[in-house]
Amino acid sequence: MRVTPGTIITAIPSITNNDGTVNIPALNAHLAQISLLFLLAVIDSHKREPGGDPLTNDANEIWIGEISVGTPRRSYSGKFLTSTLQPLTYKDLHKNFTITYADGTTAHGEQYSDVVALAGLTSKNYAGDGVLGTAFPSISNFNPMPVFQNLIAEHQTSEPVFAFKLATSGSELTLGARIRNYILGSLCIQRYQTGIGNLRPGWREITLDAISDNGKIISKSLDAIVDTGTTVIVADSIEVAALYTAVGGQDASSTLCSGFYTGTFASLTFGGQSFSVSPETFNLGPIAKGSSTCIGGIVAMDARFWLVGDAFLMNTYTVFDYGKKRVGFANLA
Numbered sequence: 001m002r003v004t005p006g007t008i009i010t011a012i013p014s015i016t017n018n019d020g021t022v023n024i025p026a027l028n029a030h031l032a033q034i035s036l037l038f039l040l041a042v043i044d045s046h047k048r049e050p051g052g053d054p055l056t057n058d059a060n061e062i063w064i065g066e067i068s069v070g071t072p073r074r075s076y077s078g079k080f081l082t083s084t085l086q087p088l089t090y091k092d093l094h095k096n097f098t099i100t101y102a103d104g105t106t107a108h109g110e111q112y113s114d115v116v117a118l119a120g121l122t123s124k125n126y127a128g129d130g131v132l133g134t135a136f137p138s139i140s141n142f143n144p145m146p147v148f149q150n151l152i153a154e155h156q157t158s159e160p161v162f163a164f165k166l167a168t169s170g171s172e173l174t175l176g177a178r179i180r181n182y183i184l185g186s187l188c189i190q191r192y193q194t195g196i197g198n199l200r201p202g203w204r205e206i207t208l209d210a211i212s213d214n215g216k217i218i219s220k221s222l223d224a225i226v227d228t229g230t231t232v233i234v235a236d237s238i239e240v241a242a243l244y245t246a247v248g249g250q251d252a253s254s255t256l257c258s259g260f261y262t263g264t265f266a267s268l269t270f271g272g273q274s275f276s277v278s279p280e281t282f283n284l285g286p287i288a289k290g291s292s293t294c295i296g297g298i299v300a301m302d303a304r305f306w307l308v309g310d311a312f313l314m315n316t317y318t319v320f321d322y323g324k325k326r327v328g329f330a331n332l333a
Helices: 024-040 147-153 237-246
Strands: 051-058 062-064 067-069 074-076 091-100 106-118 121-126 161-165 171-175 183-191 205-213 216-226 233-236 267-270 273-276 298-301 306-308 316-321 326-332
Touching: 024 298, 106 147, 121 147, 183 205, 183 316, 216 237, 233 237, 237 298, 273 326
Parallel strands: 216 306, 233 298
Antiparallel strands: 051 062, 051 171, 067 074, 067 106, 091 106, 106 121, 161 171, 161 316, 183 326, 205 216, 205 267, 233 306, 267 273, 316 326
16 A cells, blocks of 8 residues: 555555566556546645654555554555444445546445544544545545545644655655655755646646756656656656657567657756656666566656656655645655
């Protein structure tokens, strides 16, 4: 399970095999979920000290955290359905729901609210839609308030901020603050918008200033969405082809599947600050056992924006400021 801003909590198969090669069926399944996201637009009263939830890294693809629901508390590390809530504190909302998730599965039943605890903070009246994310009500099928907004409304957070460190070890989700010890240098901040262009309200949309390789700008002034629930970076087919051509990459669609390339990559620029993408996070794995040719972490899809996922975010400390509608990046200390 990965606790994610702007997306669902779910488990995906590993995109690498035991021998380190790319698991193409699993990667294609992950991209199919992303495609559905595009189509569906998948859519105590005192302030507490900031809460931190340690995250366990599973193959640089899934970050596992713990969330408690109900009274007495019951801990989960998977999808959260209203049917699993405990009987002492749940409330029947007297509404029915039917929902289709990003992985194509569906659920239906009655809506309930209950107590939910995350990173040491407690929401006493959370009514979920079967998934636990930190986006906006407008992208849910029945418009519940996301859990972090619920924590803000119930005055549980010191600041309306949450942040992610996604790394090989020591990963963490922090609610109500940013951890300055994780920040190397300055935090690059820019405001986000929702509901611009062809997107429904609910996505955190920012400007990707430039895509560069060794200081040479390949593309600039691009629309982007930041999503920790996406393992790779997804972009328009024409832009991706131009990028790999510029860095000497090769189209691998004939041997793998449409949208895949081999090659290396350098940096993304946000708010005037360039952030390098390391080979360790950009390369998804060798194309075959014993091969030195690796699959690149930028994948082509029919998209009108750049979906910036973990291939980039594992290189930064990422802060989401709900109060001021801002996203910030910093190099990891």
